[in-house]
Amino acid sequence: MLEMSSEALAVVQRSHTMVVRAESWLNGELVADDIPIASGGEERDRSLAVPERATLTVPRRDRGTTWDPIDPDHPLAAYGQQLRISYGVGVGGSVEWIDRGWFLITESQADGDTVSIQCEGLLSLIEEARFVAPFQPSGTLASTVRSLVEPALTVEIDGALVDRAVPVGMQWDEDRLAAVHELLDAWPAVARVTEDGFLRVEPLVDTGTPVLSLTDGTGGTVVRWNSANSRAGAFTVVVARGEDADGNPIQGVAYDRDDSSPLRDGGGFNPLPVPHVFQSPLLTTVAQCRAAAQATLTRLRRSASRRLAVTLMPHPGLVPGDVVSVTGAGMTDVPCMIETMSLPYSPGEMQLTVRTIDV
Structure with a gap:
């Protein structure tokens, strides 16, 4: 779960006042802050190569500022501009801000009185950066993942991982992100982009202590089974x-x-x-x-686990990989891990897909 105070955690589990803000950065420099967000939302899915997506709607003109991305250096243009998005919760007469992370603007378009913005997570920088010439790694697993990713993303290596030398003679020809995943699979390790915009490489953990209890019928929460299943691609x-x-x-x-x-x-x-x-x-x-x-x-094996669809009030601290305790659909206090989520940036409902796990 993202960092939140105990007061904010108590507030978001009931009806609360919320506001979303965004900053725009280009080449490591702040080019605009307090961008007015009228509506939008964020989606995350751990099964995707780039797990994060965000859509925003911004007034074309607000408080004397034109938000129409008419030139490449505009804060909302799609030429390297990155948005840092924060979700604010009203706590005791003030606003506590929860950083939701960094998003790369991939498309922006003005239409009438609004500007629509499409964003993706920072791993899209690695996905689109194909090799110009064959890449032959040297050194260790840690140094190789840094060579593949930096300077687009700064890499953090968890101290629990044991580094080792890369065999001589390896070569990757085209897909940089696929090379990263092959390296992680062999380590073995997983990687995620943190809310600070770093790529953290860490051991695979499939358990954890629940950070939140979700109960069907409480506070508008609805829990139901997701019954989709298939033999395609299954293995034992x-x-x-x-x-x-x-x-x-x-x-x-x-x-x-x-x-x-x-x-x-x-x-x-x-x-x-x-x-x-x-x-x-x-x-x-x-x-x-x-x-x-x-x-x-x-x-x-995540794909074979039993899954539940959960609807609840927006909770800006939750991210995929968090463990929650679910009561509903015939279960009581069953630990589940969040696999996908949809968080609105305006009043509405949050959607989660969670899978049952063993702790």
């Missing part, structure tokens, strides 16, 4: 393959042994193994293959 075991220093093929295997999983190995889904196989030259020992296979199983 992950196989990670690599090559040792002598050029011999190696592999590590991780089976779904969770008795509560509908895709457990040898269970009702299929009595025979159904593998998901991936290969990476970054894997040079059996231990590395096993760790990568287990992390991949944990990450991809």
